[in-house]
Amino acid sequence: MSKQAAGCCTPISxxxxxxxTATEGAAVFKALSDPIRLRLMSIIASAGAxxxxxxxxxxxxxxxxxISHHLRVLREAGLVDCERRGTWVYYWPLPDRQQWLSSxxxxxxxxx
Amino acid sequence: MSKQAAGCCTPISxxxxxxxTATEGAAVFKALSDPIRLRLMSIIASAGAxxxxxxxxxxxxxxxxxISHHLRVLREAGLVDCERRGTWVYYWPLPDRQQWLSSxxxxxxxxx
DNA sequence: GCACTAAGTTGATATTCATCTAAACAGCGA
DNA sequence: TCGCTGTTTAGATGAATATCAACTTAGTGC
Numbered sequence: 144m145s146k147q148a149a150g151c152c153t154p155i156s157x158x159x160x161x162x163x164t165a166t167e168g169a170a171v172f173k174a175l176s177d178p179i180r181l182r183l184m185s186i187i188a189s190a191g192a193x194x195x196x197x198x199x200x201x202x203x204x205x206x207x208x209x210i211s212h213h214l215r216v217l218r219e220a221g222l223v224d225c226e227r228r229g230t231w232v233y234y235w236p237l238p239d240r241q242q243w244l245s246s247x248x249x250x251x252x253x254x255x
Numbered sequence: 256m257s258k259q260a261a262g263c264c265t266p267i268s269x270x271x272x273x274x275x276t277a278t279e280g281a282a283v284f285k286a287l288s289d290p291i292r293l294r295l296m297s298i299i300a301s302a303g304a305x306x307x308x309x310x311x312x313x314x315x316x317x318x319x320x321x322i323s324h325h326l327r328v329l330r331e332a333g334l335v336d337c338e339r340r341g342t343w344v345y346y347w348p349l350p351d352r353q354q355w356l357s358s359x360x361x362x363x364x365x366x367x
Numbered sequence: 368g369c370a371c372t373a374a375g376t377t378g379a380t381a382t383t384c385a386t387c388t389a390a391a392c393a394g395c396g397a
Numbered sequence: 398t399c400g401c402t403g404t405t406t407a408g409a410t411g412a413a414t415a416t417c418a419a420c421t422t423a424g425t426g427c
Contacts, residue, residue, distance in 0.1 A: 155293075155296060155297035155300045155301060155353075156300040156301055156348070156350070156353070157301055158297075158301050159294065159297045159298045159301045160293060160294055160297040162290070162294065165290045165291075165293045165294040165297065166290040168287075168293050169287065169288050169289055169290040169292070169293045170288075172284045172285075172287040172288040172293065173284075173285075173288035173289075175280075175281065175284040175288075176281050176282075176284040176285035176287075176288040177281055177285075177414095177415080178274070178277045178278040178281040179277075179415090180281070181267075181272060181277045181280050181281045181284065182271065182272055182274065182277040184267060185267035185270075185271045185272040185277065186271045188267045188268040189267060189268055189269055189270050189271045195373095196373075196374065197373070197374090200373095200374095205415090205416070205417090206416075206417060206418085207373085207374070207375085208374090208375070208376080208377095208416080208417070208418085208419095209415070209416055209417075210374090211374060211375050211376085212375090212376095212414095212415075212416080213415090214374095214375095215375085227373095227374085227423075227424085229373095229423095229424065229425075230372065230373055230374085230423080230424050230425065231373065231374085231424095232373075232374060232375090236268070238268070238362045241267075241268070241360050241362055242360070242361070242362045244356075244360050245357045245358075245359075245360035245361045245362065246357075247357075248353050248354070248356050248357035248360070249354070249357045250300075250350045250353055250354045250357065289384090289385080291385090307403095308403075308404065309402095309403065309404090312403095312404095317385090317386070317387090318386075318387060318388085319403080319404070319405085320386085320387075320388085320389095320404085320405075320406080321385070321386055321387075322404095323404060323405055323406085324385075324386080324405090324406095325385090326405095327405085339393075339394090339404085341393090341394060341395075342393075342394050342395065342402070342403055342404085343394095343403070343404085344403080344404060344405090
């Protein structure tokens with residue numbers, strides 16, 4: 144509640160990261176380092192509900208396997224999860240990881 | 256000042272990104288997607304002052320040119336800037352870009 | 368079982384990227 | 398000017414990655 148970001152970690156503006164945390168954080172940032180994946184993440188995160196892959200694919204000009212590949216990267220980064228229900232597969236966001244990155248990058252207000 | 260992150264943009268959890276913003280955001284995330292660069296960023300951001308390259312390099316097990324390359328990537332992403340003064344080059348953080356990413360990823364508190 | 372649809376996996380290819388060595392550039396002091 | 402140190406640039410190489418076509422897997426309904 145202090146400044147922002149629910150303090151689940153020490154922001155990089157406050158203390159330098161140790162090697163292990165940097166490696167872990169970089170892996171998650173890498174998952175968001177592709178325009179398609181960042182849009183995928185934003186579509187899933189902003190949906191407010193599970194999203195069917197069949198509703199996602201038409202937004203992009205790439206093939207189905209490519210979307211599938213990018214969704215897998217997001218999943219392996221811990222940013223989303225999914226479940227098959229019948230013919231369709233639904234994705235939803237895992238806010239913890241996303242919030243963690245946000246906290247890492249948060250810039251404390253200057254103490255003036 | 257409401258929930259967090261100084262509201263300089265609409266978080267991805269609130270609305271899906273358009274293609275141009277996703278491309279721009281992904282480029283900045285890519286700059287942070289390498290463990291060395293993320294540590295570099297955290298060292299510079301947490302220093303509270305300009306940091307000399309000569310004080311940065313010893314923290315890493317890679318060659319000088321590699322550090323220089325990574326610093327350039329951070330600079331081209333708009334996350335840091337630098338200036339040569341005499342023999343040494345000093346780097347400092349540009350908090351705006353960092354804060355922008357933090358805001359993008361911020362997860363609004365559930366309205367309970 | 369068979370046909371059909373949705374999604375993921377495999378394998379191949381072209382591009383990008385991290386790293387190094389060698390060289391160049393910038394500044395300082397003798 | 399010459400040598401020395403700190404930093405960046407250039408070029409080369411091996412690894413990682415984004416993408417697609419072809420195929421496989423999972424599920425539905427006839």
